Amino acid sequence: MGVPVVLPLSQLSTGAEEGKLNIADAFLAPVISDRPDGLIPTIVSAYPQGGRALGLVYSSRASVKEALLTGKGTYFSRKHGLWRKGETSGATQDVVSIKADCDADCLEFMVMQHGAGFCHLATPSCFGPWTGIAALEETLSSRFASAPEGSYTARLFNDPDLLKSKIMEEADELCRAESKEEVAFEAADLIYFALAKCVSRGVGVKEIEASLERKAKKVTRRKGDAKPQWARTTGDNDKTPAAAEKTISAPEKTPDAPIQMRTYDLALLSPPERAALLKRPTLKSEEMIARVRPIVDTVRTRGDAGLKELTKKFDKALLEEVILCPPFSPESVRLPEEVKAAIDQAYKNVYAFHAAQVDKVPLEVETMPGVVCSRFARPIARVGVYVPGGTAVLPSTALMLGIPAQVAGCKEIVLATPPRPDGSIVPEVLYVAQLVGATCILKAGGAQAVAAMAYGTETCPKVDKIFGPGNQWVTAAKMLVQNDTEALVGIDMPAGPSEVLVIADYTADPEFVAADLLSQAEHGVDSQVVLVAVDLSSEHLQAIEVAVDRQARALPRVEITRVSIGKSLIVRVKTVREAISFSNEYAPEHLILHLEKAEESVGSVLNAGSVFVGAYSAESCGDYASGTNHTLPTNGFARQYSGVNTQSFQKHITSQRITPQGLGVLGPVVVTLAEREGLEAHANAVRVRLAKLGV
Structure with missing residues (x-):
């Protein structure tokens, strides 16, 4: 009927007591075999090693009864009959459990294997030696019993304070890990030291799994918050772009702990470990683009109104106008004289270096007599430069982006930067905007600023290329708009942390x-x-x-x-x-x-x-x-x-000037190639000219 059967222990027997049901008979009642000899395929699994398969054998009803009666691994050999595992080799088994599969046509014996191993080749399994955690536990257990003098593992077992420190260190590093590779790398280290602690106290994987199973069966649990010494102190888990840029994660280490880096010896690292050192935290592009898309769409469809709404939400600023145009009032750019002098000197140096990068004359090459090819630079007409706010005021970024745009001769320079809560722009950035000749200031930050420059609004000009660093929200927005043919906008480069x-x-x-x-x-x-x-x-x-x-x-x-x-x-x-x-x-x-x-x-x-x-x-x-x-x-x-340079704000156009004599030599080459590609109209454009020349 497919329902569980519950029987009192008083009605069960391991033998043949009259009036009682034999446990083996009860267990085997629903088990079937589709083999002519009635044998039941049986998977033998290792209990301490997380149920890893030792091998495939066969069971008969008699062998299952004996295994239940004796608690020892007993199977049926098609050559020799009843097979008591380890009877001659000493590699005996203690049966932990016997289960039937979902179709009741296969058994699993979960056993504790003793001796050299299950396989006749003296390996733990017929499928080869242990790997992963099972292999690590076996190695640590062996080392605990007889670790080579002076080995690192022996030092761990003999120095509880060192082992404790390593566990805490690796747990801390795992908490900080971000990329997939880094998380795997740090988790492996933590598992090694944690299992060393377990082995040193006589605890194996089987005890850990048993504890997990007990906890899984709990009906009620405590709330699950971290204990006070490990609790985060950063406040609400704000998921807005502003919070993502401005919130600082509380350090897991105590304030008294040394502020130090992690040390590796390159010569001792395996190729995968070396590769892990080269990895950066990966930007989950698809996830971030999905999160910024609603922000970008709000600005794209609602213009200034959407931009004002988002600026109020993320930058806590209530704006009357999203655009600030020059001339700027003297009060808004008032700075201490030493700050002003420092910005002026930086401006001169950066301008001088970027002015030297300008292509002053067109490149011209005569590739063959009568055929002159040239290349010349033209400025990108409209550019947007993004100057982050967040945790620092960055007039230097305004200089680094504004000066090459100015030198290149861009006609419109839209400078976007987050406003202060009162809606104003920091005077340092405003002063630089004045120096570089910014056309206007867009009072917005984050993905919403990128969207406004990419699509344009009622008051914000649409730009042709967007420059500037930013957090992952800015980066994702730049990646999104550059792939939207409606925006038709380029970006400088992908960005990441400093x-x-x-x-x-x-x-x-x-x-x-x-x-x-x-x-x-x-x-x-x-x-x-x-x-x-x-x-x-x-x-x-x-x-x-x-x-x-x-x-x-x-x-x-x-x-x-x-x-x-x-x-x-x-x-x-x-x-x-x-x-x-x-x-x-x-x-x-x-x-x-x-x-x-x-x-x-x-x-x-x-x-x-x-x-x-x-x-x-x-x-x-x-x-x-x-x-x-x-x-x-x-x-x-x-x-x-x-890196960004003057030519980043320019595009290069090529030209060619061909004389009749030059076409007389070059034309037949072009006709041959065009015909080879099957593009007759291309060939014809040259043929009609050659005919005019009588060639």
């Missing part, structure tokens, strides 16, 4: 190195910071780590730095050549060379956004005022993208 890779040898000043690492770490909790240490002594490396910790604690953005540094890497290598090779694979946004002969290494740099050569070339100089642009490729895109 990055720096520092290569340091024995000449490196620990204070300088620490300062350079922290200069990027303070950008955000997802900043990517890497130190490649070239044959540094332990003392030298420790001096750098001490300097990082000390300098970080003196910074106002220490809580951001604590998180980003905790996820950052120290990679130890033997030679400068190895260091440059690793850097080229990583393709950093910023590459800083603290090397004895730094200039000699520049020629080996293949992939980087911008290179800072020597101890006194601080990355901050490039960010603000040396002259190079700080809008650079991140996330490894330095392999195929350049």
